Amino acid sequence: MREEMDTARDDRPLKRNRSTRDDLEQIHNYHGLNTTTNFEGIAGAHFERLYSVNVIAKIWGVAQRAFSRPTPPILFPEYTKPGDIGYVYRELDFWTSGFFPGCLYLLLERQRKYAHNLRRIGLSPTDHVPHELQLQTTHDLGFMIAPWARAAWELENDVRGYDTVITAAKSLASRYSPVVGCIRSWDTCVTKRYSFQDLDKNFLVIVDNMMNLDMLFWAAAELKDDKMYAVALNHAKLSQRYHVRADFSTAHVVNFDPATGAMKSIITNQGYSDESCWSRGQAWAIAGFTQTYRWTRDGSFLETAKNCADYFIKRLPPSGIPPWDFQAPKNEPQPTDTSAAMIASYGMLLIHEAEIAAGRPSTYLQHALRIIGAVCTSHVNSPAEYVSHDDFIETPDGRGLGNQKETIDMGSGAETILNGATINNYEFAPRRWANHGLVYADYFFLLVGNKLLEMGIGEGLVRG
Template sequence: MEHKFFNSSQFTKRTSLTALLCVSLLVTNCKNETKEKEDIAIATESKQDLTFDLQSAIDACNSQLEIAVPKLTDLTKHPRLIGTDSTEWKEVPNGRLVWTSGFYPGILWYAYDVTGKDKWKEEAIKRTEVFEDFKTITEHHDIGFMMFPAYGNGYEIGGKEEYKDILLTSANSLASRFNPKVGTIRSWSNKMHPRWQQHITIIDNMLNIELLFWAAKNGGDKKLYDIAVTHAETTMKNHFRPDLTSWHVIEYDSINGDILNRHTKQGFSDDSRWSRGLAWGVYGYTMVYKETKDKKFLDFAQKITDKYLQLLPEDMVPAWDFDVQQDPKEEKDASAAAIVASALLDLSTMVESKEDQERYYNAAIKMLNSLASPKYSAVGKADSFLLHSTGAKSLGHEIDVALIYADYYYIEALSRLKKMQK
């Protein structure tokens, strides 16, 4: 057998090439890892390095309500949006199928909270109590959105203890839509959305289960807590892609719980990354951890939050769908930014490491600064707090408008920040 030997020169060359290759791969990996960390860790400054004029933002909201509230006198309707070419709220009926009815009274409760002005409490009571009958809604999942911002904030902020039974009834109505064979609360009826024939669950539903958690710890049945947790676990398992972005709509087999379809209603396409959908997830899982203290939910909340932050543009306000964000002509969605800003303030108080606390806090402050800036603020332009939200571009409506729920989560964020500063 012939044996071949490398001379020292050959060995040195081979070793050098190998070393260079290893170093190159190591540097590349380090660069990729560093870039990813930089993308995720949007803010590296300490809390003291970032400022936000909270009182100015509160004063602006108060001034906007001074303008808008005297115009909103029909108690059978609520403000929904302000069109691109308009300055005043378009009102829609307080119908049992209109999911946005609770946000306006919720805004008034938060206005009372951050300003201490009794007139906003009085207005909030008046606007809340007009839809007490909604407590029996079982046609869809949005009873949580409709009742908790209004009656929940009325109970917690306004001290309206008589709202407790209404909230408990509302929670039981929502729980009636839970399918144990699937493990989630059914969102829409098939009559409302005939594209899907069986059990539909949308990512937005993560917000509605807050009503169940509240009820379970305020005299409601323990099963309400269990339903909320099961819904969160099933959604965590099925509603998110490997890259941690979310689908909007999942259709389950009503009998065996198998996934039939993953689709969208408001995103760019079935497989695109609808920005408000991921925002609902960030807020929802932050809330679920707050209610359960189960670390698996905190871990997941952080993972999807980091993904959301990684996808953001420089001004911290996403396009209506992340998959179209590279096109500067595509509209923004300030409502997604407001939702996540509010959630991040909560999340910053829950994580253990100081680095994560400051990272999430700073990201929230940057979002609020952007939303309060002339680019997104409605002051002097329209009766809302914020401009440039997009509700459902894929459906051809609510494109680049003011939306009532954007204002709701914005003032909620201000309320949370004020409590943190105290």
């Protein structure tokens, strides 16, 4: 097992950030493309929006409000209401709190690792202001902590970031039940249709939790902790067995008997029905099982991820943007979910890397690019921009002191980069939001952009 953990990242392709034609040809060949590949034709154009100044301005326009205050923020952006512009904020202990700080670190990563690539295509990376969060105990620690704390360690050698990830991983692992064989997701769940509030009778596990395992595997490798590794591995195996159906669609919530480990029921909390396929849940599975494969080298996880991706791809409408649920009635207008689109695209890029590294042909890059391009074409909000103006300070001698001050004009569009997301459209959900902006849609939009730069093809996408 230790050998597996120590070599778990070896399948990643070499990072290539050069821009000569020979190097681009080598990159294209590596990824099964050719130098005449028309990326715009594959994905629908507008890839430049992945790296535009608008992306930086949107993030900083929101962030600068917190930076101007004397105390760390306790509320974090989550979503914009349908038809509205401004973010709605949630408390520090809410599961989405890590994504906006994560966006800042993704911009920092662009500055540190890919600044030369971006400057070649006429773009400038931004500066960075550090950010800190405090730890809360919940299954969503992977979402709340990893996007920023692990980046703080890897990009800035911030020991506090490292310690925070390790502490979060230990806390997450403590929610593991050896009887059930996985980590408890929600302690309780109440909708207009059902109520689960007794922890002694219910053990709720959601497909989303596959994305939290990456943090566990990482911490297990750092600590050389076989028990933590086993917790993550066992959870993935159980999720593979119960969340993934025979046709490779995914269920959202599985309820187990905490005393016996037996499955009690399968339900949805955000999809169309208990038997349907909620598209963001499918996206979590695509990315989560691929991440698990990268750590374990268990080929069954990669096969599961590929099959889930194939299900996702085959059910995409001509627009390339997934509906919020693949089984929602087609005879009625259905909201899209750009967060599902970006998460699934990220997972497909990981699958592509694994396939190419194994010497197998892959179409997953093209499928990912098609989805990314569709989002860039149809669901990027109107831009924010940097605006310079004179800042004059008067002095007694009448000469004064003047300088140029730069601010961000958020314009008339929403504060999010993307629109077209859907938090929850379940008929019996306590809150239903669709067709709006969402912080983790933006996070994965940035993450996909960075991943394409890491793979060596992001710059080529913008140049066309």
